[in-house]
Amino acid sequence: MDRYELRREDYSLSEDQLDLQNAYAKFFETHCTNEAVRAAEPEGFDRALWERLCATGATTMALPEQAGGDGATLVDLTLVAEELGRYLAPVPWIDHVCAARLLACLDAPELDEIVSGKRIIGLDPHLGDVTGRRLIPTASIADDLIVRDGDDIVLLTFDPIPERVENLGKLPMAWVDPADATHRKILASGPTASTAFGRALDEWRLLTASALVGLVEQSMRIAAEFAKTRYTLGVPISSLQGISHPLANMAIAVEGGRALARKAAWFLDNEPEVRPELAGAAFVFMTEEASRAATMSVHVQGGLGVSTEAAASAYLVRARGWSLAGGDPADTARHVAQVVVKKRSAQSPVAPLAPAGADAALAAV
DSSP states (O other), X not given: OOTTTTGGGOOOOOXXXXXXXXXXXXXXXXXXXXXXHHHTTTTTOOHHHHHHHHHTTTTTTXXXXXXXXXXXXXXXXXXXXXXXXXXXXXXXXXXXXXXXXXXXHTTOTTXXXXXXXXXXXXXXXXXXXXXXXXXXXXXXXXXXXXXXXXXXXXXXXOSSOOXXXXXXXXXXXXXXXXXXXXXXXXXXXXXXXXXXXXXXXXXXXXXXXXXXXXXXXXXXXXXXXXXXXXXXXXXXXXXXXXHHHHHHHHHHHHHHHHHHHHHHHHHHHHOTTTSTTHHHHHHHHHHHHHHHHHHHHHXXXXXXXXXXXXXXXXXXXXXXXXXXXXXXXXXXXXXXXXXXXXXXXXXXXXXXXXXXXXXXXXXXX
16 A cells, blocks of 8 residues: 555545634634625725735745745645635635745746735636736736746736726736736746646636635525524424525535545645646536525525625625636636546547536546
């Protein structure tokens, strides 16, 4: 038995990881109230919360020790992302740490202020050969952006920073055209650069999937608490199958998505070539489940749920908007299918074709 065999099937957290999870749960519960989330919607960003979050080491923990970080594992990062999603935190933590980890992978010298979060860096999370003008989820607040331009990985700086556009996910999103950048620096080129950028995109989708796990779990709790206190015909509506069964489905989605994300994180850290499809599969699964679960949470509360004041409505728009921040999730499903086909073809020249679309993501798991 090799030393990793048992770990591949063990998704339990260590005591240190449980402490980490609890610490960030308490942090966001204290500093990221519903009122604070609503107040940050015009910009899609709460700078005070970002500074407090950086002070906890949330940005430095994500980087390797040789780059000035604390060398946290991807499983550790999924725990922070899950709590961020649970409280709808209006901070660009996922984009920042994925971009910073990419800079560290490329040995870029720009990490000094980025490690601490004093300079915010984002990246273009779209798959494929994106050229020209594109929407980037952190472009209206980021000091620097990393994009793919042909075979080059390019660091862009804009002065002034692009203007935010209104969007469903309440993100600091803006249109970006690399040709309009004030400063432009090629970080790397060729196949090695493409591989590094692809890894960053896998990490972005993995951490976004984890954030959606937290979002779905909180949506479920909001609906469940309401269902326990709302009565019809003398019984709580939570006792009715039309309510209890969908809530049970939400719980299943949470546990399944969480296990898949942690499995993907472990393989991406330790044996990325063995299960390269898992990060994308976790993302596709959670984008579908998040929209479904958040919609159900609104329906459970009836007219209250669709009001702008209701917490459930805030989770609904982000469940749909965050899922689209990196483009159509179907692009990721196709990418997963291509990865699976390529891997099977390498194993056997007569391997059957993988199913297309979202079914490929499920088949990959």
